[in-house]
Amino acid sequence: MKIQEIIVVEGKDDTVAIKRAVSADTIETNGSAVSQSVIDQIKLAQATRGVIVFTDPDFPGEKIRHTITQQIPDCKHAFLSKEKARPKNGKGIGVEHASPESIREALKEAHLMSEQASSDISxxxxxxxxxxxxxxxxxxxxxxxxxxxxxxxxxxxxxxxxxxxxxxxxxxxxxxxxxxxxxxxx
Known part of the structure; x- marks a missing residue:
């Protein structure tokens, strides 16, 4: 499965897991303090090929997702459940621990997030x-x-x-x- 968009992940282990599951390019944030140069790379990627933000289902991952969404609101987002992001030994959580099938499924379900949207759910x-x-x-x-x-x-x-x-x-x-x-x- 080839992914047109560039996938934003947290680190090199996530890139390795992505490449086991699909043919895709990645940008690594290298942690939750996303630098301006990484933001600039993501902006360029969004303008040329599109971006899927695919971070770990934990607080740092959500922080990265929020930082990117504030500056580049039209990215797609893919999510893994905590259950699918845990290794067999149960220690840690992250994209790097997910099976190739779980990664492919999450990327297939990637969708846009809108800051201006409204909802009729109270x-x-x-x-x-x-x-x-x-x-x-x-x-x-x-x-x-x-x-x-x-x-x-x-x-x-x-x-x-x-x-x-x-x-x-x-x-x-x-x-x-x-x-x-x-x-x-x-």
Whole structure:
């Protein structure tokens, strides 16, 4: 599978994992303090070929994603669940630990994030769906992020993430119904 866009990753181990899964070029941020020269490379890549931001599902990865989105808002984003980003021994988390199949799947699901988007999903909807303020809400948010391919976020940021990815009310309701059905079948 060949990827036209340039994939932004955190480091060289992520590049190695990407190249095991697909034919693609990468830009490495080399940590969460993204330098201006890396931002300039990403801007050029976005202008010429497009960019997919593919960072680890942890705080530093989200920080990198946020930094890039602020300066280059029209990038695509790909996400891995924490479960798919853990090595077999369970130590650490990152793109470099994901299977080639998980990487290909995440890249296929990459989509645009919009800072200006609005959503008709209210805080009350999130509360009623059990995504905030209750027992099991973290697990439901993790599962919602997997289903919608928008990554995991905490309760405070969930509404913003749904807006940024322009998740419609119908798609949100379908995902919540899937989660509830899975919980009933456990």
């Amino acid at each position: 805080q009350q909807d999130l509360l009623e769906a059990g995504l905030i303020g209750g027992s099991g809400s973290k697990e439901r948010r993790e599962r919602l992020g997997q289903i919608l391919s928008i990554g995991y976020t905490n309760g405070k940021q969930l509404s913003k993430r749904l807006q940024m990815f322009q998740i419609s009310r119908d798609v949100f309701i379908d995902a919540i119904m899937q989660i509830k059905q899975e919980e009933e079948n456990e």
